[in-house]
Amino acid sequence: MSRQDHIVHGFKATLVARAVYMLSSALLMFLLARYLLDPDSYGTLYWVIGVLAMVQLVADLGLGKSAARYFSEYREKAPGQIPHLIKTTISVKIVIITLVSYLLVVFHEELAISLGEPSAAPFLAAGVIYITVFSFSTFTQIAFQGFNNLGYSAIVQAVSGAARLAFAVGFVLMGLGALGAFFGYVVGYAISAAIGLALLYYKFYARYEPAETYEDGLSQRLLEYSVPLTATRSANVVDKQIDTVLVGVFLTPTAVAFYTLGKQISDFVLAPAESLGFTISPNFGEQKATGQLEQARRIYETSLTNTMLLYIPATVGLVIVADPLVTMVFGGDYAGAVPVLQVLAVFIILQAITNLTSDSLDYLGRARARAIAKGGTSAANFGLNLVLIPTIGVVGAAIATVATHSVYVAVNLYIVHSELSLRLRRLGKTMGLICGITGVMALAVLLVTPLVSSPLMLIGAIALGAVTWAILAVVSGLVDPQAVRSTVT
Numbered sequence: 001m002s003r004q005d006h007i008v009h010g011f012k013a014t015l016v017a018r019a020v021y022m023l024s025s026a027l028l029m030f031l032l033a034r035y036l037l038d039p040d041s042y043g044t045l046y047w048v049i050g051v052l053a054m055v056q057l058v059a060d061l062g063l064g065k066s067a068a069r070y071f072s073e074y075r076e077k078a079p080g081q082i083p084h085l086i087k088t089t090i091s092v093k094i095v096i097i098t099l100v101s102y103l104l105v106v107f108h109e110e111l112a113i114s115l116g117e118p119s120a121a122p123f124l125a126a127g128v129i130y131i132t133v134f135s136f137s138t139f140t141q142i143a144f145q146g147f148n149n150l151g152y153s154a155i156v157q158a159v160s161g162a163a164r165l166a167f168a169v170g171f172v173l174m175g176l177g178a179l180g181a182f183f184g185y186v187v188g189y190a191i192s193a194a195i196g197l198a199l200l201y202y203k204f205y206a207r208y209e210p211a212e213t214y215e216d217g218l219s220q221r222l223l224e225y226s227v228p229l230t231a232t233r234s235a236n237v238v239d240k241q242i243d244t245v246l247v248g249v250f251l252t253p254t255a256v257a258f259y260t261l262g263k264q265i266s267d268f269v270l271a272p273a274e275s276l277g278f279t280i281s282p283n284f285g286e287q288k289a290t291g292q293l294e295q296a297r298r299i300y301e302t303s304l305t306n307t308m309l310l311y312i313p314a315t316v317g318l319v320i321v322a323d324p325l326v327t328m329v330f331g332g333d334y335a336g337a338v339p340v341l342q343v344l345a346v347f348i349i350l351q352a353i354t355n356l357t358s359d360s361l362d363y364l365g366r367a368r369a370r371a372i373a374k375g376g377t378s379a380a381n382f383g384l385n386l387v388l389i390p391t392i393g394v395v396g397a398a399i400a401t402v403a404t405h406s407v408y409v410a411v412n413l414y415i416v417h418s419e420l421s422l423r424l425r426r427l428g429k430t431m432g433l434i435c436g437i438t439g440v441m442a443l444a445v446l447l448v449t450p451l452v453s454s455p456l457m458l459i460g461a462i463a464l465g466a467v468t469w470a471i472l473a474v475v476s477g478l479v480d481p482q483a484v485r486s487t488v489t
Contacts, residue, residue: 021161043253062229068146080211140196164188
């Protein structure tokens with residue numbers, strides 16, 4: 001199988017899994033928001049998950065990504081070291097998770113009170129189980145990425161999404177409310193973690209005959225490389241979750257519900273870009289090791305062009321139809337999420353670029369540079385949130401996210417260019433053409449949006465935009481229908 005075929009195969013598997021995960025997440029979001037929980041309970045649930053994501057930082061560090069980098073390198077270079085690497089990584093994770101869990105059990109009530117939400121104490125107590133199972137579920141997905149076996153990553157991700165939906169809805173229908181939904185998350189991640197660890201053991205740990213000796217200094221390098229990755233991951237989680245936490249601290253659970261809904265819709269739209277970035281990133285490490293940077297550049301430029309061709313028009317369309325989309329699907333109680341979603345539409349484009357770029361930089365050995373950039377913009381995001389949320393409200397959190405992430409994306413692109421020497425003039429012309437297509441599509445959608453008065457008409461407006469985009473993309477030569485058909489089949 002050629003590298004291109006391998007990437008396409010991995011992308012299909014990852015996209016299918018991501019589709020299952022995001023569709024189950026979207027259905028869960030819809031059922032909880034529309035029928036099962038009121039805005040206050042919905043906001044409380046996702047505020048707690050945001051707080052636990054901050055705690056998760058200490059439990060995970062950057063060990064998973066560091067291990068994946070060395071799995072990618074040593075599966076060809078010295079496969080006998082793989083069992084030692086797996087054993088070291090899991091042993092360190094168990095020690096750290098045990099310590100973090102103990103501290104959370106002891107201080108969960110004090111943490112809830114200090115954050116102004118005493119009623120969240122039971123959630124934080126149960127968070128001990130949540131951070132454990134979530135940690136191992138995500139670790140196994142990243143580990144399989146390092147082995148460039150994305151099918152197993154896809155299985156773990158799809159199972160977590162489907163199981164989470166089934167158990168969260170089931171527990172809420174049993175009368176357990178938001179806490180029941182939270183336990184649904186716990187059970188879903190526990191099942192996926194068990195499957196992931198079983199696959200890791202039988203398909204990789206037991207597959208490689210361990211070397212008689214552990215390579216001198218390898219465990220130290222594994223832990224050392226996790227340091228910049230920890231910084232990057234910490235900054236990334238702060239960027240994604242601190243705004244939600246601060247909205248809850250400064251405003252109300254209902255405001256958290258508005259902000260969370262806008263972010264969840266954004267995450268749903270970002271699924272294809274995340275799948276593609278997850279798929280292509282291990283190839284950059286392999287190509288750098290063999291000096292094939294020209295091929296790496298072509299892969300990145302093609303991926304970036306195709307991603308922007310999809311996301312620039314999609315996000316502009318989302319801004320136009322945000323009002324009827326939110327109010328018709330989730331109800332008038334969530335109208336406050338409309339301006340949040342419109343601002344976050346810009347973030348969708350930025351995050352699509354980040355999804356392509358960030359993991360690739362880690363595999364290119366530029367984790368430290370990315371960590372510095374992420375740390376700086378994360379600190380700026382935190383500061384802007386402190387200023388904008390009390391003064392502007394929930395929209396201020398979205399503005400802070402967009403402003404700081406713009407800087408981070410610019411730095412990432414500069415680092416990629418320094419590694420791969422991107423053809424900037426060619427990329428610039430292509431982006432200009434994409435913006436032209438977007439303008440025509442936006443005009444078509446704007447003309448019909450005032451007429452939208454039902455979900456069926458909303459679907460029609462979206463379909464009109466999609467058809468307009470597809471025709472222009474083909475006519476312009478940016479999309480080859482035959483290539484699309486061969487990729488799909």
